[in-house]
Amino acid sequence: MKNDKDKKPIVRVPLSKLLKRFSNENVIQSMEKKYQTSSPKNIATNLIDDNAFIRKAKINEAKLLKDFSDLPQKGIKSPLIIRTKKSHYEIVLGRRRLLAAKKFNLPSVPCVLIDVGDEEALLLMVADMRDSITRNMVEFSMVCNLLKEKFGYSQNDLAVLTHQSRAQITNIMRLLNLPDSVLIDVSIGKLSFGHAKAIITLPDQLILDLVSRIYKEKLSVHNTEKIIFEYKHGVDYSIEEKGIYEAYRCKTNILRK
Numbered sequence: 001m002k003n004d005k006d007k008k009p010i011v012r013v014p015l016s017k018l019l020k021r022f023s024n025e026n027v028i029q030s031m032e033k034k035y036q037t038s039s040p041k042n043i044a045t046n047l048i049d050d051n052a053f054i055r056k057a058k059i060n061e062a063k064l065l066k067d068f069s070d071l072p073q074k075g076i077k078s079p080l081i082i083r084t085k086k087s088h089y090e091i092v093l094g095r096r097r098l099l100a101a102k103k104f105n106l107p108s109v110p111c112v113l114i115d116v117g118d119e120e121a122l123l124l125m126v127a128d129m130r131d132s133i134t135r136n137m138v139e140f141s142m143v144c145n146l147l148k149e150k151f152g153y154s155q156n157d158l159a160v161l162t163h164q165s166r167a168q169i170t171n172i173m174r175l176l177n178l179p180d181s182v183l184i185d186v187s188i189g190k191l192s193f194g195h196a197k198a199i200i201t202l203p204d205q206l207i208l209d210l211v212s213r214i215y216k217e218k219l220s221v222h223n224t225e226k227i228i229f230e231y232k233h234g235v236d237y238s239i240e241e242k243g244i245y246e247a248y249r250c251k252t253n254i255l256r257k
Contacts (some may be wrong), residue, residue: 040079040110054139060188060206070098079110141175194221
């Protein structure tokens with residue numbers, strides 16, 4: 001066995017270099033092009049685990065099955081990106097396709113195996129989510145928070161990586177502060193990110209009450225923000241609106257300044 005002195009020190013790539021590489025808009029396309037020369041290998045589906053960093057982010061199973069309804073007939077065209085994790089593999093990119101393959105009991109899926117550590121895996125994931133119009137905001141929040149907690153990324157660093165404003169990064173990272181049931185609703189697409197962003201600074205019980213009202217009354221994000229403003233400033237415009245309606249039979253929506 002080698003002595004500790006003989007072990008090679010782990011050298012971390014400077015953050016500035018990682019930021020430059022992974023903030024590039026074409027980082028995922030460049031990676032895919034690089035691995036196009038490698039022949040994908042079919043890996044047994046039961047040997048590929050969900051990603052440990054985001055496995056707690058719930059998926060809308062009904063939508064998943066609908067989106068990938070032709071998977072049993074056509075299979076997976078674009079290979080999944082995986083890495084080794086102990087005696088198994090772990091999904092890095094292509095989580096929804098993997099979960100769909102498991103739901104449809106596909107015996108194997110085409111994969112490209114890459115050699116990356118935790119930090120690079122997270123950076124690849126955040127770059128992929130950043131460029132996706134259908135990204136799961138809870139997954140996005142989990143990855144951003146992990147980059148901050150485990151690897152010391154500041155909110156400014158994350159803003160550069162994700163091409164978002166610093167204020168938006170703050171809103172994204174705060175998602176994990178929501179009550180569990182509400183976080184699940186955001187993750188499965190039942191509650192929009194706009195609604196979540198509006199209610200995120202409220203006390204938990206008020207969040208739960210307001211979410212229930214959002215569903216019951218089909219409140220828009222704007223109307224939700226108005227209710228929150230009234231709560232925080234002790235103003236109830238609904239009384240004035242009701243008075244105008246009774247006097248003039250005209251529905252109004254009083255806007256705050």
